[in-house]
Amino acid sequence: MTALRPERDTGAAYGDAADPGSSYGRQPYEGSGAWQEGQEWSGHGGYPGESGAGYGEQSSAPPQLAQQGQGLDATAVLPSYGGTTSGASYGDPAAAPPYAGPPPASPVDPARAAGARPPAGSVDDATVALRALDDKTVALRAVDVEEVRRAGDRAGESAPVPGGRAARRKAAKRTGRRGNGPQTAEKPSETAAEAPRSRMEARRAARAQKPGAAVLVSRVVGELFMTTGVLMLLFVSYQLWWSNVRAHQEAGSAAKHLQQDWASGKRAPGEFAPGQGFALLHIPKLDVVVPIAEGISKTNVLDKGMVGHYGEDSLKTAMPDDRTGNFGLAGHRNTHGEPFRYINRLQPGDAIVVETQDKYFVYKMASTLPVTPPSNTSVLDPIPRDGGFTQPGRYITLTTCTPEFTSKYRLIVWGKMVEERPRSKGKPDALIS
Template identity: 75%
Template sequence: MTALRPERDSGPAGDQGPPYGQPYGDPGAFGDGRHEEFAPGAVYRPQPADDETVALRVPGPPPERTAVGLAGDGPVGGGRAARRKAAKRRHGRRGAPGGAPVGSESDEEPKAPLSRVEARRQARARKPGAAVVASRMIGELFITTGVLMLLFVTYQLWWTNVRAHAQANQAASNLQDDWASGKRNPGTFEPGQGFALLHIPKLDVVVPIAEGISSKKVLDRGMVGHYAEGALKTAMPDARTGNFGLAGHRNTHGEPFRYINKLQPGDPIVVETQDEYFVYKMASILPVTSPSNVSVLEPVPKQSGFKGPGRYITLTTCTPEFTSKYRMIVWGKMVEERPRSKGKPDALVS
């Protein structure tokens, strides 16, 4: 028994419309179940009758259909793999989350591993050249040298003064304590032994005077040394005539004679011993002379301006500053000898 279906007059004689319940047009024309609209004047061919449409039935699997790609892609053959690939392309073009753009690296095939020769060549190319390595080593050497020089300068200009001042102050304190307790006896002193104090009021200098001019035992410890050995031996302050010669650092290690070039004629220089004060007045200065010019230490020092025997004092130090190329000499002449029992001289009171 065949189901009745209405005839369509839109086609030529003998043509029949689509089966009952099926819309006109080509289902699947768009590949997604949509139907094209009826175009005016289009011819629609009827479908042959199907006896199986008169009863209910379990729908079978949908027939495979051709997937239609995006504009410009054309139809893509059916199949799960083809549809999956088409979906990836669509997602990439639309910028969907997780989708890579068309033509991106995700669509490219993985690169083949490098050969051993090529890998070694690239590794060698990445290594710095000999010139780069040499320049780095030279730069590091310069930096290290600069740091060491900075540390050395800091030690010379700062730390040696700190340590020497501490040692000199301790020596002066011990000397005064010994004088007060009567432990020190006037007379001959051992090398490096302190026996007097030098006062230069204008320069605010108070420093111990020790026997000898040893750098290690005397000068580098911030003290002033007495020329007392060999051809450089000079008189003591209590001698009736003679020249009391002293040496001291101008820079570093306490630098007690740093500013003796600022002394002017008449400025007092005082030597304090256990029993007496010896007051000198600055007389003259020799700004530059050779280190071998020992004539400045003679009993009547040459170039000092003194004409005959007397009681003199000579201060010697290095010049220019921070060098030991030449020597600077300052002379003074004794103007007063005062027992300690009478109190300090005016030069130390005012």
């Protein structure tokens, strides 16, 4: 065994006053907060022990270690290092008794051994109180988790389940949910079979499912409106699109046959039957080339995309080869080929050419009348006064409906002949340029 240091051999404590130059623990602490035996910490707010002594204070009985096979006395208090029973300071040589060996065993308190509750104010009471608070906290947390789960069920979403993935899977199996999306368990009332109904109840249910008179009427009216709308759409499509297609085809075919007859010499100038084509009308500015037929029949002439000549007895007008007179023509402005749709764009001096079997008749646009009633037949007079003419001459009059897509009024355009050219001399300049 290592020999004791000199200061231990003399029995003095470490840092004793006998050790020259040592200040650690040399003198007892004598400040304003010094410990006193049997008193609490004075001046600086110490923490008292069980017996009311200050920190490091020792009871009158020295500490006793348990003998082999026996436990420590529950009432024994361990002394502070270097402390004494008289409240001596740390390191006091006079208060440090020599080690006397293992202490005798202390008897165990019968009340503690029997599990009785220690007296109030002890450490065990504080521990029990803390444990009670912990139990209460756990219970509150369990209630909160249950409330969150119920709120999630009401909202159609799964409540967060504490624990790992296995715990969440088990919770999902218990609640009948799969995947991430909200799923609701099937209610027993929905899966249960309906109770059988009586014959009267079945009749009432069937009668309630039948539509009433107002519902039937509304359905019929709705179907009528839908049918009418479809028919109107088809009619508009026919008028604006299909009628033009058919009229252009018929007018083109009539012009082709007319030119073939002229080339073969089968047709000679003279009187023409109603609906018979005898000339071609050219309006170079509007890029119009359309056959001219006898009469103004809507079915036989105008609706076929041709231009009609006023040749009836009540409205008989002159022919282009007459020495004087007014050559009157009518045509559609909209639908059925609409040859006169843009005659309102003609300006004075624009060419209007009539081509026959042996001649070209060239007119220059002179004047226009934007609006006039259909009853104003004076526009077809041999000398049309409304066109600004006062003397006999060779005139041409183009008539059509206005405004567009209506037939309420008439639009009139007049022209005056400026050239009569035989076909043998070729086309006029108005058709070449």
